[in-house]
Amino acid sequence: MEKVLVTRRISENALELIRNEGYGLSIYTENKDLTPAELIKMCEGHVGLLSVGPNKIDEHFLSSCKHLKGIALMSVGYDKVDVNAATKHGMPISNTPDVLSEATADTAFLLMLSVARKAFYMHKTIERGEWGFFDPMKNLGQELYGKTLGVLGLGRIGLELAKKAKAAYGMKVIYHNRSKNKNAEELLNATYVSFDDLLKRSDVLSVHVNLTEETKGMFNLTAFEKMKPNAIFINTARGAIHNEKDLMTVLQNKTIWGAGLDVTNPEPMDRNNPLLNMENVCILPHIGSATEETREKMAIMAAQNIIKALKGEQMPQVINPEVYQKGLE
Numbered sequence: 575m576e577k578v579l580v581t582r583r584i585s586e587n588a589l590e591l592i593r594n595e596g597y598g599l600s601i602y603t604e605n606k607d608l609t610p611a612e613l614i615k616m617c618e619g620h621v622g623l624l625s626v627g628p629n630k631i632d633e634h635f636l637s638s639c640k641h642l643k644g645i646a647l648m649s650v651g652y653d654k655v656d657v658n659a660a661t662k663h664g665m666p667i668s669n670t671p672d673v674l675s676e677a678t679a680d681t682a683f684l685l686m687l688s689v690a691r692k693a694f695y696m697h698k699t700i701e702r703g704e705w706g707f708f709d710p711m712k713n714l715g716q717e718l719y720g721k722t723l724g725v726l727g728l729g730r731i732g733l734e735l736a737k738k739a740k741a742a743y744g745m746k747v748i749y750h751n752r753s754k755n756k757n758a759e760e761l762l763n764a765t766y767v768s769f770d771d772l773l774k775r776s777d778v779l780s781v782h783v784n785l786t787e788e789t790k791g792m793f794n795l796t797a798f799e800k801m802k803p804n805a806i807f808i809n810t811a812r813g814a815i816h817n818e819k820d821l822m823t824v825l826q827n828k829t830i831w832g833a834g835l836d837v838t839n840p841e842p843m844d845r846n847n848p849l850l851n852m853e854n855v856c857i858l859p860h861i862g863s864a865t866e867e868t869r870e871k872m873a874i875m876a877a878q879n880i881i882k883a884l885k886g887e888q889m890p891q892v893i894n895p896e897v898y899q900k901g902l903e
């Protein structure tokens with residue numbers, strides 16, 4: 575019986591889809607991430623990989639696992655995949671776009687409001703027994719009504735956040751992409767600006783670009799120093815897009831007002847990281863898409879993709895459709 579390796583326990587409905595097509599399953603359930611060598615070893619005897627979590631799909635992995643017929647990621651981000659190498663090896667890879675956009679935008683919205691009202695820090699003050707007498711000048715946050723939301727990467731998730739911010743607070747939306755998003759401009763009256771203008775004009779700046787060589791470290795001291803003193807920086811995309819040391823510096827110097835992060839570099843973040851104790855900072859452990867409903871949809875989508883690959887058909891959410899062109903290895 576041909577078998578699929580699933581690198582974490584996922585929705586039973588998704589696993590059932592794979593079983594119902596006549597494939598066997600191996601499910602990795604240890605309380606630690608797989609090392610690259612362990613992943614290669616575990617893939618032996620399998621024809622499909624449903625990859626959940628931070629598994630690196632690089633040249634070494636691909637040349638060691640030529641027996642795989644396809645790899646389905648249970649994530650939309652594919653920054654851990656060497657797409658060119660996968661295409662060279664003729665290995666189709668799929669991701670899970672769209673189904674997680676709402677949930678991830680909710681996480682960005684949650685962080686935006688939590689930072690504006692210092693919510694996580696306020697919780698800590700109660701735990702520390704600091705809820706004393708009433709002081710009308712203490713614990714003050716800032717309001718979002720009518721402010722400017724800047725989106726770096728107005729794609730699927732960025733658009734969902736912009737819709738929510740406009741509906742909830744009438745926020746004006748400005749954005750920067752490599753190309754204009756005409757649909758968002760019509761839908762939200764969003765304005766396309768340069769990256770420099772995005773930095774200078776945003777009251778809240780939310781990052782939704784993919785992690786690539788181009789976006790890595792995009793938020794460094796030079797970028798942060800162009801932002802407004804009341805600005806809130808939100809990153810739910812990938813931790814490597816901001817430089818953590820530089821973020822700490824601008825928060826300490828009050829160059830910007832606050833930050834909300836669902837992603838850090840490295841992950842997991844060290845529990846003693848000083849950012850965790852800062853008043854205007856809210857940090858979550860990469861839970862962008864973590865709702866029961868969304869994880870169910872992601873698992874089903876990944877299962878449907880791996881089934882297609884095993885049948886020799888095109889994966890619906892393939893990220894490297896070039897592999898289906900004739901003449902490749």
Ligand SMILES: NC(=O)C1=CN([C@@H]2O[C@H](COP(=O)(O)OP(=O)(O)OC[C@H]3O[C@@H](n4cnc5c(N)ncnc54)[C@H](OP(=O)(O)O)[C@@H]3O)[C@@H](O)[C@H]2O)C=CC1
Nearest residue numbers: 651727728729730731751752753783784788810811862863
């Ligand atoms: N925290 C979490 O749990 C989650 C995190 N994510 C992260 O969110 C990312 C975005 O997902 P999604 O919205 O579906 O992706 P999309 O591809 O729909 O959106 C990405 C946007 O970024 C823009 N972009 C890409 N590169 C650049 C660049 N160099 N400069 C400026 N703009 C750029 C793209 O526009 P253009 O091509 O015109 O430049 C596009 O509008 C994922 O890659 C993933 O890393 C996703 C889900 C959950």
Ligand SMILES: O=CC(=O)O
Nearest residue numbers: 648649650651863
């Ligand atoms: O980080 C999550 C993803 O889907 O990408």
